[in-house]
Amino acid sequence: MSSHYAVDAKPSNPAQLAKLVSTEPRALKWPIVVDWEGGKAAVGDVDGVKRILEDLRKQRDGEAKGDD
Structure with a gap:
């Protein structure tokens, strides 16, 4: 069971999301x-947050390869 509230709406722009x-x-x-x-x-x-943070760490530490 998900801890997130389920809705059918799929907003496609900021106004719809708001x-x-x-x-x-x-x-x-x-x-x-x-x-x-x-x-x-994310x-x-x-897991998406972890990937973003790991990419930022790699950039900071000079480990990033091109446009990761």
Whole structure:
């Protein structure tokens, strides 16, 4: 059983997302992590957050290969 609230709506733009969340706040999945410079985001996915953080660590430590 998922700990996330299920909705049928699939917002495709920020305005639709804002409307959905204003009426069904539980529909938004956490955590939300965005790497603005790398163009990556993870929503409701802890493994996705770990990948973003690992990519940032590799960049910081000079281990990144090209445009990871």
